[in-house]
Every structure is written in C-alpha cells, then in structure tokens.
Amino acid sequence: MTRKELIAQIRAKRSFLCIGLDTDINRIPKHLLSHDDPIFEFNKQIIDATHDLCVAYKPNLAFYESLGAKGWESLAKTMAYIPKEIFTIADAKRGDIGNTSKMYAKTFFETLDFDAVTVAPYMGIDSVAPFLEFPAKWVILLALTSNKGSQDFQMTQQAEEGIPLYEKVKRKAQEWGSTANLMYVVGATHPEKFAEIRRIAPEHFLLVPGVGAQGGTVEAVTQFGQNEDVGLLINSSRGIIYAGQGEDFATQARKAALNLQTQMAEQLS
C-alpha cells in the first residue's frame, strides 16, 4: 500500500487505529474451541466487527508460531480474509544478515502479502535494507519501544552524537529509506518524547503501541505526534480483542475499537 492510499484511508475512516491480532489460543472464548481453526474463526469475527473502524491489522507472529504449522495456516487464512484496502503489519521484529533478511522479506511481503514488517535495527544497514527493496511495502523500524527494557539501550546517550540510541537509529535509517517506505515504532508510554521525535522525523509515520493496558493515551500521543498527514498509527491489541470473553466478544471488541476511533476522530486536524 502506498503512503497516499494509507492517508486516504485514514481521512475517510476518521481513524488511525491499528488492531493487534495477538490471538492466543488460551485466551479466546471457549465456545470457539470446537471450530476447526479457532484462531482463524476468532480473527474472522474480530475483523468482521471492526474493519470499518480501523485502518490496519497487526498480527503478532509469536502467537501463530506457537502453534507450529497449524498456526502458520491460521495466519495465512487471516491475511487472505483481511479486506485489501486495510494496511497489514507483520509484527515479527526480524533482522538478520543480508541474505537472511531478504528471505524474511520475501516471506512477509510476497508469500503472505503483508504491507509492512516490524524490523529490529541492532544489526544495522544490511539487516534492514533488503526489506526496503519491495515497491509499496514498508519497514517499521523499532526506535523507542513501549516496554520497560526500552531504558536499557534505546535511551542511552551516544558519545559522538550526544543523542540517545533510538534517535541515532532514526537518523541513520533516514539514509536507508524514505517517508514512503519507512516508519518507526515509538511507544505511547513516552509521550514526552514525541515532540522531540517530530523534530528529527517530521514526516514519517509512527506506529505507536502502548495505549491502554500499558498506560499511554490517544490524546497525549496525538497532541505531540500528529503531523500534516496525521502520520500516526496507534495500536491496541489486548484492550480490543479481549474486551469481552463471552459469545458476544466481537460486539465487545467493536465497542472498544469504537471508543478509540471516536477519540481519534476528535483529535484529527
């Protein structure tokens, strides 16, 4: 999906919501377990109930891999089911030497037809570049993540540049990709950093996890992070997909998604 198409979708839906499909066989409603493929059935009902409220879905690979070959099939079926106009993100956090990253890129962009993959920057240029060679496909590079461990390395000051590592990652990556194929992960748990981040990367889209359970808010993120093209995808996973535990789980998920979408519509400039 191109940047233009993504922005058009955001404007049309008045939403920049990304729904994380962290579908855990141990957490989905029990009545689904009699289905042939409970994971796909759960995703299908979530997608049916929410696709007009969100602009992106983000399956978390760990949850599918944990079920082996069967999980991989549930993922492929989910990808085939998501409407084509919705942006899809493989939350895989891959990154390896060149020929291996190329293999991951082909898997996610060609075989599974995702629009984007999350990539870890630690191994540098040749671990990221192979993902940037596919037209209308995106790298979403980890910059400042939402978890506690983001303090350990991402926040530490670099001697030469006098900036924290996550900023160095952003500066460096801007030599590798453009605003049309590169986004950054910036956690909603660091709202005070958004203004600063916008100085370095005014135009890039940011994928923002950490709203809800982890404590971030749509309002704070949007206030400091929004740019002319909106430039944000705010993710919620557990807060939406596990909003209900009964047979009406999809209705409850819709309510939770609508709540976030309404907050987003109010913030849209």
Added chain:
Amino acid sequence: MTRKELIAQIRAKRSFLCIGLDTDINRIPKHLLSHDDPIFEFNKQIIDATHDLCVAYKPNLAFYESLGAKGWESLAKTMAYIPKEIFTIADAKRGDIGNTSKMYAKTFFETLDFDAVTVAPYMGIDSVAPFLEFPAKWVILLALTSNKGSQDFQMTQQAEEGIPLYEKVKRKAQEWGSTANLMYVVGATHPEKFAEIRRIAPEHFLLVPGVGAQGGTVEAVTQFGQNEDVGLLINSSRGIIYAGQGEDFATQARKAALNLQTQMAEQLS
C-alpha cells in the same frame, strides 16, 4: 542441555563446530526435489554425514518460514531427527515485549525442544528475561555480529560508559543471565575484538559466525577466544551444507566439516 554436558561433548568429539542448517529450497541438489519433503531429506542426509564431527546444529528460521506451514513441518521433523546429545540452536533473532518473548520462548524451548535461541537485545531486559527462565535452555544474545551493519550501532561509543554498545549489551546481560544459560554472538570477522571480549566475559560461551565465506578463520578466533572450557561454538553454514551440488553433496559436506573439525582439534588446549 547443561553447560557441563556441552563441554563434555566438545572434549569427546574434539570439536566445537556448529553447522548452520540454512536450507534453501533453491540451493539444494535438484535430485532431492522429487522427495515428499526435500528440505527434511537434505537435512537428514547432512546430519547423517556430519553428526560425529559437530557439537551443534543451528537451523536458520528464515529458510523454514519462507515455505510457510510446510517449512515449519520440515523444521519439526529436523529437530526430531537430530541426535539428542547434540546442542540445537534456533537462529531466530527474536526479541519483543515480555508476554510476546515468553510466547517465543515456549515455542522454541517447549514445542520444538531447542536448547538455545538467538535473541536480539535492542528491547532490553523484559525482551530477554523470559527466555532465561527455562532450565538447561540458553539465550544466545547478539553482541557483535559478523555483518557490515555491525558498524552502524553495535560499534558506536556509549557516552556514560565509554564503551561500544556491544560491550554495554554484554555487561548489562550479565546481570540477567549466567554462564550456564547465556552466550553471546561474536562474529569471526572481528578477531581483534576477542581478547577484549574475554576481559569482560571470560567464562561465557561465544557463538561465532563468519568463518569461511565471510572471511574469519578458526585459528584467529581460537587463539584469542578460547577459554578453559573452550568456550566457543564456531558456526559454518553455506561452506559446509553447499560444499557439493551433486548426488554426493553429503559426502562433500562431510569433507568440509572434517576440515574445520581437524583445525579445531589442533587448536584445542
């Protein structure tokens, strides 16, 4: 596998060779393609031909994922086929927020029964710690990788500590794990760094990629990297498994593995 068992295997085989199973459907000999599961058949013949010369096998996840559910089955069959006394490493370079890392850990350590997983450190403690909670299982943390991109972030000086990032990663990780469940990836393409690395981590095992195609040598790595318990696993992937392209590919792989094992035996103290 415990550290003691690993060391005993190294002493018995006079080898610290790890063979990387980067099994690519486009590179394996053509005559295997008529098999029901060509990837597994290739791995089986490589394992039959080399298991007395190496102490570890390291399947690279990218190559299996690229074939979807079918590749995941080939991986599971390969894991079931590797003799139990051989150390197994999932070269997956995972790392995510706590609950996701936990899911990855269960997949690799429980479902697939690997002894170790390679983990990327960028997201810090809670992305690594869940992998350290499994008895007799190992984290192999990326420190200084063998690729060109290792210059981009790993080598850059940290303001507070006055050391490069990869050293900070090692120091920090030593607070999280022990010499019995934590190793580091250090590329053979940086032989001059091994003496320095041994000052910070005298006892830890190091997984060393980059011998062969990428230019590192067994001699240089061993000279600077060996400790009292050997403390090294040197990996070769393409140089062994693709040594031959014909029907005798397994014999050629054995020759290449024997060549490395002989060099290792000479270096053992």
